[in-house]
Structures are given as structure tokens and as C-alpha cells.
Amino acid sequence: MIIVKNLRYKYPKNKDYVIDGVSFEIREGEIFGFLGPSGAGKSTTQKILIKLLTGFEGEITYQGRSLSSYTNEFYQDIGVSFEMPISFSKLTALENLRFFQRLYRKTVDLEPLLRRVGLWEDRNKKAGEYSKGMKIRLNFVRALLNDPKFLFLDEPTNGVDPANARIMKDMILEFKRRGGTVFLTSHIMGDVDELCDRVAFIAGGKLREEGSPRDLKLKYGKRTIRVEYRENDELHTKILPMEEIKNPDFFKLLQEKEIETLHSGETTLAEIFIKVTGVRLRD
Amino acid sequence: MTNLTTLIRGEFSRLNKYGLFKANLVILLVWIFLVWFMESEALLRFIPLIFLMDSVMMTILLVGATLFYEKKEHTINSLMVTPVTENEYLMSKIITNVLNSLLTVFIISLAVYLLKGVTYKYWLVIPAVTLVSVVHTLIGIRLSYSAKDFTSLLINYMAYVFIFFLPSLFAQLNLVDQAVARFFILLPPEASGLLITSGFTVTEPWKIVFSSLYLALLSILLFRFVVKPQFIAYVMKETGV
Known part of the structure; x- marks a missing residue:
């Protein structure tokens, strides 16, 4: 679904490349874990994949077409859940979601989603009054509200209690079973092991290892x-x-x-x- | 509903929920209160000043405040991964501010008419306020790019006022040679003031035409070469994906 070939990127004011010759493929219908320490180039790669960063070297194709050739219509297809809580604090959770919902052609019914992540009862509460875990769950719902084909999840369960993290992981797996593709970054290796079909490790701007968790465990065990x-x-x-x-x-x-x-x-x-x-x- | 309409509706909804609209209305009521005690002649000198302050100062501060909240709450990150384009996002800020300034014009004009029976050349005032708001929304966005927080935005704003307003003030106090003062029309606040005042006094037509074209050109240049190119860099600073 996404093929990245020899990706290189340096920030305009930097001399060195933060991404230096990275190649990988995210196949349709899989959960691909992109792992690495802070500053490894993981976030930059994700910013490039979600078209927030341009001016990269190399080739990225999405569904057979160059990523650069896509207009903002690309965002009709994808859902992004950021690590940090993101919401208009003085608007209720429902007002936040409805605002974003109006920006998409295709949307889903919010009630079942909010019920599933346990936020329906608090839907009319201002987002600023939510706990960190609730805000992260709200981020997750926001990423799903346009019924995306591709999900970018950055630390999706970080700061969420185990019971709700279980629900979110089940929802990610259900999304995959329905044919969705996921690009996931996380430091919670238990989640990565449970969710990902394949993982890639990045450090110092280079891809160090790639494979299925099982194969890698056999290789390194x-x-x-x-x-x-x-x-x-x-x-x-x-x-x-x-x-x-x-x-x-x-x-x-x-x-x-x-x-x-x-x-x-x-x-x-x-x-x-x-x-x-x-x-x-x-x- | 188009993305632009949704964004503008969202802007107004947030101006209301974040109390910025109320703050604006309180200032409006203060103006109306002052208008009550003024004679018609004084009013015709005072109202252009209200419109100038509103479309310059309030515009910069309102757009700065909304950008500040979006930075603080990281909502700009979420907006940039939706089908909204940069143009739509920036246009929504401009249109919201223009509508806000025109609302001020409408309320003040209505109050002045009902309380004092004073009218003026609305057909000149409305386009003037629109143009001034557009330019100053763009200036406000640019000032916000280099502001770390709302306080530093205020400092940037003060610097703008100091650099661009003071020469006009010195000219009015005859502290600057008139031959030099002629060129102050190139300062955005001076051109803005001239254009708004033209709705209340007799102004040389060339000055109206020049100020209009100058502010329109400045808006296009600011949008095309300053605000839009720096927008992505500004978003990237805030995007901790």
C-alpha cells in the first residue's frame, strides 16, 4: 500500500540527514510497527508519510502513485492519532468530533465509537475537563471518524488504563480484520508484539532491522x-x-x-x- | 458544506466558547457608551478611530489569540491532517476577522444612527474596513509565527505599533517635515487610517485609489510571499508527531 524507497531527509537548517536511505513497504491490511528511540527519525518518517513534510529525497508511493502527486484528498483516506492530547479544550468532546466530521465526505456514526471507548456518557463534557487517558481515547475516535483505510497511530495506548487499552487494541485488530492498514509507533513492546504483523527498527536515521515479531524473536533469540x-x-x-x-x-x-x-x-x-x-x- | 464554511463556523464557535467574542462585545459596548456623550461633529472624527482600532488592533489580537490557542492545544496538528488546505485554513482566519470587523461597523453605525441620527459614506467605509482587516489579519498571523506565547505576540504587536504608527503621529504633531510625511502613506496603518477616514471626510480621490491599491497589493504579497510560505514551517514547529 505504501512503498518507501531510499528515503532521505534533512531539515532545512541542518547539515546532516535525519533520515538516511530508508526503504520499507507497508502492505495492505497489515499492522506495521515502526520502532525506534527518540530522535531516531521515526517521527520525521511519519510526518513525511502523512504529507506534513515535503522536500524529501527518494520515492514514496501510496496505492501505486507517488505520494507527492496526492492533493489533500489523501486525508479522506487516512486517520491520524497523535501521541499528545489534541482537542479544543473549551468545546465538548462531541462538538470537537462534529467539527472535524464536517471536513470529511464519508463519516461514521459517532455514538457506537464513543460508547466503545467509554466516552459516550461524557460526550457533553468539555474536552479540557477530560483526564489524559480520556483525551487519548478522544484522539483515537477522531482518527476513526472518517472511516479511514489507513491509520497512523502514534503511541495509541500511552497513558490509557489497561482496560481501555485492551478495548483500543481490540478495535485496532478489528480495523485490520476489516481490511484496514495501520502504521503504528509505540514504546510499549507488549502492544507491538500483540498487534504488529511486521516491525521495522530505525536508529540514527537508518533502518536497522525489519521482519515479523516472530521471525525477529527467532533470529535474535x-x-x-x-x-x-x-x-x-x-x-x-x-x-x-x-x-x-x-x-x-x-x-x-x-x-x-x-x-x-x-x-x-x-x-x-x-x-x-x-x-x-x-x-x-x-x- | 464546504471546508471553508465549516472552518469559519468553527472559528466563530470558538471565538464564542473561548470568551474572545464576549471581550470584543464588551469593547463595543464601551464605544457605544462613549458615542452617547458625543456631539455629531466629534463623532465623525471619533468613529473612524474606532473602526481603525478595531480593524487593526482587534484583528491582530483576535487572530493572534486563536493561533495561540491552536498552538497551545495542538489542534493545528489535527487540522493539517484533514482535507483542509493551507489556503482554506488561512482564508478562514481572514474571512472570520473581516466579518468580525464588519459586525463592529454594523453595530456602531446602527447605534450612532439610532442615538444621534448620524450617517456616513457606508459604501466607502465597508470596503475600507474589509481591506484593512485583511491586511492586518495577515500581519497578525505573521507576528504570531515568531511569537512563543501570547505575551510575546503582544510585544511583537507593540513593536509593530511603535514602528508603523509613530511616524504618522509625529507628522500630525508637525514633528516631521511634510515633504517626508507624504511618504507615510506607504505605512499600512497610515494608508488604513486614510482609507477609513475617507468615509467621513472629503479625501482626495487619488489617495483613496492609491491606498486601496496599495493595501490590496500588500495583502496579496503578504499572503503569497510571507504568510503562506512560512505556514508549513510554523505548523512543523508545533507538530510533535
């Missing part, structure tokens, strides 16, 4: 089995190569010992993030 068992009231740990899983000694260990935990050596996306970008995740 250790092909080992770690077994913790108790013997004579003492905890023992045994790490075996994956190849030895069919070895009779391994079965004997499982049968004879009091097994407490059993883990494969696959790694987590958080560990891959640190390894690939060289930067620790913020809390």
Missing part, C-alpha cells in the same frame, strides 16, 4: 531450552540446545524431576529493540 527444577529442596537450572529436545536424557529430566519452569530461549521485542538500536527503552 537463543535456540535453547531452559528448565528449572527442584531437587532435594534446591532449585536447579539446566539449559539445553534446542537440538537436544528429542534426546532421551531431556525426557528423563522432565519425567523424573519436579519441573518448576520451562522456557524456550526466544527473546523479547524489548531486548531486540535494545540490541538493534543500542538504546534502552524508556519506562
